[in-house]
Every structure is written in structure tokens, then in C-alpha cells.
Amino acid sequence: MNYLSQNKLIILLFLVKIGVFSSCQTKVEETNPSESRAKIRFEFDFDPNQQRLNNLAQPIGIAAGNAAQTPTFNSMSVHYIEFAPSAFTQLGEGEILYKNEEVNSSKNGFNTAIDFSKAIVSPKGTVFLEVPIKDIAVGKYEWIRASVAYQNLSIKYDLNNIQVGSENINLPNQEGTIAGFIGYNTRIEDFTVKNKTISVNDDKKQGFWAFETTISIPQYNYTANEVTTGQSAGTTVVNPLAATSPVPAGSCVITGSFSTPLTITGKETNDITVVLSFSIQDxxxxxxxxxxxxxxxxxxxxxxxxxxxxxxxGLEVKLK
Structure with a gap:
């Protein structure tokens, strides 16, 4: 092969490489120009002034013999979100937008458990989930069902009868952190309450909680950071549609209505932010x-x- 032929071959191979490289770089995916690229974006709000409701969404005070306080909410996780067109839409028959991963379980009367290691834990005012509007069925939606799985909150308490040396002292108006698991059944491995991480490695039924508190008594050079666990006797689950669309016992599927019904056309061009506003009053x-x-x-x-x-x-649903 002469010199000229060699050069032609080199140039040809070079052009082939350029052509292959260019074809990889310039490939364009086909899209439907009429398909919406907008998203539904979800945020939490924790409202201390929102009305305090019972399971049937009726206003209620604090039961005789009990006391209550409005905590400071640090974060929350839901494991299920569903849009429902009407008050007669049964649980699971609406538009399911999100479901946290679950694992098989044989504890607490269930066959599955929420996998907390896959949970999306978020504070208020932060987008924790985005769903493309093109994936949502066209129609009008009046209700949302949100199943709460986890909440982290700060509360006030009095710590009494602490023995330090030969003295017993009281520490009023302390602040601690509670991590509460209020989903129907939750697989918990490790989790952090505030600063301390504890291992559970078990499935816990609705109402399991851990409480972290730091005790500091400078005059006695005494400091302790402790975590204790417990189980609440019950959890209020507000459902104004109990008569037409009940939820299973032991679940934490809270139902709330849109302040204005949400209509999905599939041609939206702007994102829609849905604020799940929960009442934390007492x-x-x-x-x-x-x-x-x-x-x-x-x-x-x-x-x-x-x-x-x-x-x-209670749950109120706002659009912005």
C-alpha cells in the first residue's frame, strides 16, 4: 500500500470514529409536545392554630383527667399519598401518587411493614416529593389521603426526684425530643431521635416512640443524655369521610379536603405546590x-x- 493510500485509510477511519461519536452525542429522544412537563410538588406545614379535631373531624377538647401540649414539630414522613375525586372514593381507588416501600412482616397482626430505612423524612416548607403531572389521571380531585408514618417533635416536661449525691432535686420546664412511629406497622433498624441513635431491628406497631433528653446540672457537675422508649395507647386518625369512605383500623390514613378542588388537565405548564397542613394543636x-x-x-x-x-x-390541603 502506497503512502497516499495509507493516508486515505487513516482519514477514513478517523471520519468513521467522528461519525460514530457524533451519532451518540446527537441522539434526541422523541417527546410528545402536548404532554405536560409540570409537576405536583408536596410540602408539609404544622399549624398550631388549626382546629383540633377527633377521629370523625369534629372539634374536640382534652379529655377529663388528661393534659396536652402543642409540640414543636421538627420533621415528618408519610408513606402513602392518594388523590380522591369524591367523598365516595374508597381507599385505594383514587389516584395513588406515592407509596413508601414495604417489607414482609408477621408481627402486630399485619403481613407487611413500612420500611423506615426508605422513608422520606422532611421538615415544614421543604419540597419532599415531586410527581410529574403527566402521570396523574385527568380529572377533578376534592380530597387527599395521607398516611403518616413518622413524626419528630420537641416537647416540654418536668423532671422530678433526681438523686444527686445525698439530695433529691427537680428540674422543671425541660425540653426533649420525641420520635414517634404512627404508621400501621413499621420495620425499624436504626434511627436518630435528636443526637443519639438507637437500634431497634424489629417491627413496631402504631404508637411506638423514643424520647431523648439531656439533663444538665452545672452546680453538681452532672450531665446525662438518655433515650427511653414507650408505646402510646392510641393515635387519633382524622377522617371526615368515615361514613362514606372508611379507613382500616390501626392505620394512620388522615383525610383532608382541598381548599379548592384540584383539576388536572394534563396540559399544565406550571408546577403546582400542594401543602399538607396538619393541625398540631394540643x-x-x-x-x-x-x-x-x-x-x-x-x-x-x-x-x-x-x-x-x-x-x-386534622389535615387541610392548600395550593400555591
Whole structure:
């Protein structure tokens, strides 16, 4: 092969490589120009002034013999979100937009459990989920069902009868952090309450909680950071559609209505933000054995006033 032929071959191979490379770089996916690229974006809000409701969405006060407080919510996780067209839409027959991963379980009367390791935990005012509008069925939606799986909140309490040396002292108006699992059944491996991480490696039924508190008594050079766990007796699950569209016992599927019905056309060009606004008014409730209106923990006798309820007290759905 002469010199000229060699050059032609080199140039030809070079052009082939360029052609292959260019074809890989310039491939364009076909799209439907009429298909919406907009998204539904979900945020949480925790409203201390939103009305306090019972399971049937009726206004309710605090039960006799109990006390309650409005906590500060740090974060939350839901494991299920569904749009429902009407009050007669049964659970699961609406438009299911999100479902947290689940695992097989044989505990607490269920066959599955929420996989907490896959949960999306979010504070208020932050987008925690986006769903393309093109994936949502065209139609008008009046209701949302959101199944709450986890909540992290700060509460006030009194710590009494602490033995330090030869003295017993009280520490009123302390602040601690509660991590509460209020889904129907949750597979929990490790989780952090505030600063401390604890291992569970088990499936826990609705109402399992862990409480972290830091005790500091500078005058005695005493500091302790402890985590205790417990189980609440029940959880309020607000459902204004109980008569027409009930939810299973033991679930935490909270139902709320859109402030204005949401119509999906499939041709939306702008994102829509859906705010799930939960009532946290007096949502942490306990048996007030000494009628002082405070959650008391007696260190000396190792007795804590029983937590009765830490369920959310209503859901309003707002668009922005």
C-alpha cells in the first residue's frame, strides 16, 4: 500500500470514529409536545392554630383527667399519598401518587411493614416529593389521603426526684425530643431521635416512640443524655369521610379536603405546590395523674405519666 493510500485509510477511519461519536452525542429522544412537563410538588406545614379535631373531624377538647401540649414539630414522613375525586372514593381507588416501600412482616397482626430505612423524612416548607403531572389521571380531585408514618417533635416536661449525691432535686420546664412511629406497622433498624441513635431491628406497631433528653446540672457537675422508649395507647386518625369512605383500623390514613378542588388537565405548564397542613394543636396528650398540666417524669420512682395520644388533629390541603 502506497503512502497516499495509507493516508486515505487513516482519514477514513478517523471520519468513521467522528461519525460514530457524533451519532451518540446527537441522539434526541422523541417527546410528545402536548404532554405536560409540570409537576405536583408536596410540602408539609404544622399549624398550631388549626382546629383540633377527633377521629370523625369534629372539634374536640382534652379529655377529663388528661393534659396536652402543642409540640414543636421538627420533621415528618408519610408513606402513602392518594388523590380522591369524591367523598365516595374508597381507599385505594383514587389516584395513588406515592407509596413508601414495604417489607414482609408477621408481627402486630399485619403481613407487611413500612420500611423506615426508605422513608422520606422532611421538615415544614421543604419540597419532599415531586410527581410529574403527566402521570396523574385527568380529572377533578376534592380530597387527599395521607398516611403518616413518622413524626419528630420537641416537647416540654418536668423532671422530678433526681438523686444527686445525698439530695433529691427537680428540674422543671425541660425540653426533649420525641420520635414517634404512627404508621400501621413499621420495620425499624436504626434511627436518630435528636443526637443519639438507637437500634431497634424489629417491627413496631402504631404508637411506638423514643424520647431523648439531656439533663444538665452545672452546680453538681452532672450531665446525662438518655433515650427511653414507650408505646402510646392510641393515635387519633382524622377522617371526615368515615361514613362514606372508611379507613382500616390501626392505620394512620388522615383525610383532608382541598381548599379548592384540584383539576388536572394534563396540559399544565406550571408546577403546582400542594401543602399538607396538619393541625398540631394540643396533639401530644398524656394522663395527668397530679393535675398540674405538665408531663411529669419521676426519676426516683421511675414513673412517667402515660402518653395517651400523639396523633395529628386534622389535615387541610392548600395550593400555591
Amino acid at each position: 396533639s401530644f396528650e398524656w394522663k395527668d395523674t397530679n393535675s398540674n398540666g405538665k408531663w411529669d417524669i419521676n426519676v426516683g420512682s421511675q414513673v412517667t405519666e402515660q402518653v395517651i395520644d400523639m396523633g395529628l388533629r
